[in-house]
Amino acid sequence: MDQLDQLDEIEATLTQDLEHVNIPNFKGVCGTCGEPVVGDGIYAMNKTFHKDHFVCCVCNEQFGSNPYYVKDGKPYCQNDYENQVLGICEVCGKPLINELAVVGEKKIHLDCFKCSICGKVLNGKYYNKDGLYLCQEDYEEKYLPVCNRCHEKIRPTGDVKEAICVGDKKYHVKCFCCKDCQKPFEDMKAYMFNDDYLCEEHYRKRKEEERKNKEQNQ
Ligand SMILES: [Zn+2]
Ligand SMILES: [Zn+2]
Ligand SMILES: [Zn+2]
Ligand SMILES: [Zn+2]
Ligand SMILES: [Zn+2]
Ligand SMILES: [Zn+2]
Numbered sequence: 001m002d003q004l005d006q007l008d009e010i011e012a013t014l015t016q017d018l019e020h021v022n023i024p025n026f027k028g029v030c031g032t033c034g035e036p037v038v039g040d041g042i043y044a045m046n047k048t049f050h051k052d053h054f055v056c057c058v059c060n061e062q063f064g065s066n067p068y069y070v071k072d073g074k075p076y077c078q079n080d081y082e083n084q085v086l087g088i089c090e091v092c093g094k095p096l097i098n099e100l101a102v103v104g105e106k107k108i109h110l111d112c113f114k115c116s117i118c119g120k121v122l123n124g125k126y127y128n129k130d131g132l133y134l135c136q137e138d139y140e141e142k143y144l145p146v147c148n149r150c151h152e153k154i155r156p157t158g159d160v161k162e163a164i165c166v167g168d169k170k171y172h173v174k175c176f177c178c179k180d181c182q183k184p185f186e187d188m189k190a191y192m193f194n195d196d197y198l199c200e201e202h203y204r205k206r207k208e209e210e211r212k213n214k215e216q217n218q
Contacts, residue, residue, distance in 0.1 A: 045070055056080055103133070117142070149175035166190075166197075178202055 027037040028048030032055065042054040055062050058080035069081035076085060082095030089096055091112035101113040101124060113122050115135040127139035134142065144153040148169040154162055164176040177184045178199035191203035198206065 044068070045073070045075065058084055145170040147172045147175050164188075180205070 025038045027039070027041040029035070030037050030041075030050045030053050031045070031047035032049055032053035035050070037048045037050055040051055042049045042051055044054055052062060054075070056068070056077035057074040059077060061077055063075070063077060067078055068075045069078065069085070070076070071081065071085045082088075082097065086095045086097060087107050088094065089100070089109045089112050090106040091108050091114075094109070096107055096109065099110040101108050101110050101122075103113060110123070111121055113124075113126075113133070114120060115122055115126070115138055116132040117134060117138040120135050122133060122135060125136070127134045127136070127143075129139065129143060140153055140155070144155060145163060146152070147154050147163075148166075149171055152172070154170060154172055156162060162173060164171045164173055166176070174184075176190075176197065178190075179196035180198060180202040183199055185197070185199060189200065190197040191200060192198075193203055193206050
């Protein structure tokens with residue numbers, strides 16, 4: 001509420017009050033029904049209310065001795081404040097009083113936002129894939145390709161190309177090298193020999209050995 005609104009409101013209250021100065025025991029104008037409050041009233045939120053008119057703006061229940069909560073100048077009972085104003089956690093169904101995580105359209109307690117696989121609290125750090133919310137370990141376990149040579153996961157590292165795909169097999173860049181000399185292939189030229197990738201030099205050597213073995217066996 002800015003200054004002008006406040007002044008307007010005070011003036012409106014004064015004008016209303018002036019109309020009722022002749023009523024004995026006049027306590028002000030009821031904030032709910034606008035009628036004069038005479039005798040016992042309730043004073044709350046800088047307003048006067050008839051005793052039975054100080055009610056929750058949603059369920060119309062009187063507050064009695066229960067606490068009330070104010071949002072945008074309207075009083076709420078605890079239940080409606082939590083349900084209507086704070087909202088409800090999509091996971092546990094309890095009001096979002098504590099810290100919450102906003103996941104797409106959903107609001108969830110930070111403590112209720114857990115890995116879809118292991119159930120660990122994600123603390124805002126998560127991977128979203130196939131509708132699942134995953135911790136780093138489970139994401140890597142489930143989705144990262146395995147190097148066909150060293151059998152370790154191939155992890156993305158920024159812009160650097162980390163994986164080489166050969167058919168449906170994947171390799172670390174560093175693992176895609178000659179089986180015999182471990183040197184990376186020049187211009188990606190690799191020769192296949194008995195399921196091993198070889199550089200030209202070692203491919204020729206193996207062929208040569210193969211030829212000699214055949215000769216000896218003859
Ligand atoms: Zn009233
Ligand atoms: Zn209520
Ligand atoms: Zn929750
Ligand atoms: Zn997990
Ligand atoms: Zn590897
Ligand atoms: Zn080689």
